[in-house]
Amino acid sequence: MGIGHLSFEFFPPKTSEGAAKLAAARQRLYAHEPEFCSVTFGAGGSTQEGTLQTVRAIQAEGMTAAPHLSCVGASRTSVAQLLQLYRDEGIRRIVALRGDLPSGYGLGGEFHHASDLVTFIREQTGDAFHIEVAAYPEMHPQARSPQDDLTHFAQKMRAGANSAITQYFFNADAYFHFRDEAFAAGIEAPIVPGIMPITSASQLLRFSDMCGAEVPRWIRLRLQSFGDDRASITAFGREVVATLCERLLRGGAPGLHVYTLNQAEPALALLEDLGTR
Numbered sequence: 001m002g003i004g005h006l007s008f009e010f011f012p013p014k015t016s017e018g019a020a021k022l023a024a025a026r027q028r029l030y031a032h033e034p035e036f037c038s039v040t041f042g043a044g045g046s047t048q049e050g051t052l053q054t055v056r057a058i059q060a061e062g063m064t065a066a067p068h069l070s071c072v073g074a075s076r077t078s079v080a081q082l083l084q085l086y087r088d089e090g091i092r093r094i095v096a097l098r099g100d101l102p103s104g105y106g107l108g109g110e111f112h113h114a115s116d117l118v119t120f121i122r123e124q125t126g127d128a129f130h131i132e133v134a135a136y137p138e139m140h141p142q143a144r145s146p147q148d149d150l151t152h153f154a155q156k157m158r159a160g161a162n163s164a165i166t167q168y169f170f171n172a173d174a175y176f177h178f179r180d181e182a183f184a185a186g187i188e189a190p191i192v193p194g195i196m197p198i199t200s201a202s203q204l205l206r207f208s209d210m211c212g213a214e215v216p217r218w219i220r221l222r223l224q225s226f227g228d229d230r231a232s233i234t235a236f237g238r239e240v241v242a243t244l245c246e247r248l249l250r251g252g253a254p255g256l257h258v259y260t261l262n263q264a265e266p267a268l269a270l271l272e273d274l275g276t277r
């Protein structure tokens with residue numbers, strides 16, 4: 001089946017060995033001609049240099065890189081400087097986020113919500129960047145209600161975002177509901193599902209608790225029952241995620257954004273599975 005929009009997400013490697021492994025993974029993924037490759041950014045600028053190095057490498061490989069930019073704790077001056085740096089590097093796409101500071105740090109700085117950052121980017125740079133923002137089909141964990149969260153999402157889009165990427169989820173109906181409600185609220189821009197391949201039970205369960213993504217009971221129980229049997233986890237996870245993506249695409253999702261965790265294999269397996277369906 002056709003996939004439509006395809007993009008991959010990486011995080012900045014911490015070691016030269018990690019950078020070499022990521023460079024090799026990227027080459028394998030490029031065969032699928034992604035629209036862009038995004039690179040995460042630690043809140044408070046903790047990975048700023050790593051994000052910049054990685055987007056430079058991607059651009060130098062002839063691909064479109066999209067740095068994530070989280071604004072919590074940042075000043076307008078520092079964000080303006082970073083935007084200028086990215087423009088000078090030929091970057092034309094940005095994933096604009098609020099980010100999270102470590103607990104106890106509150107939400108200081110000159111930006112309070114991602115919508116403030118989107119507004120600022122448009123004020124400073126006009127149409128220089130295609131702006132992506134985050135969406136939460138299962139609700140952002142700090143939102144008071146799904147309705148509130150949708151209202152804030154719509155504000156963020158109206159502030160000047162071009163498209164959105166979702167937090168990962170395993171329940172296709174949550175995505176369809178969110179997309180339809182956003183559309184009813186006047187948001188016609190693409191909302192691309194973020195897809196998390198399943199390769200490790202403990203990592204997935206820990207991660208999901210942190211970011212408010214629900215791992216359905218039947219998936220959780222199956223994963224736990226496999227214990228340390230990695231082959232069974234991978235085979236089961238592969239089937240679950242390919243079936244989810246198939247449903248999403250058949251239901252009109254505009255494409256897929258794959259959280260690669262810097263590994264080529266799970267994303268390639270997914271694309272191979274979709275190719276045969």
Ligand code: FAD
Pocket residue numbers: 039040041042043068069070095096097098099100112113114115133134135140141142143144148149150152153156165166167168194
């Ligand atoms: P916002 O859109 O600002 O929303 C955050 C919360 O504030 C929501 O509950 C929302 O309902 C509420 N809110 C928004 N506007 C208002 C308002 N006007 N009044 C009251 N409440 C409001 N984090 C990183 O640190 N680095 C990354 O690289 C990174 N990449 C990500 C990529 C994707 C695709 C996704 C989905 C998430 C990513 N994150 C990243 C995580 C993200 O930073 C966190 O989820 C963060 O808690 C929220 O960021 P946001 O941009 O969605 O915030």
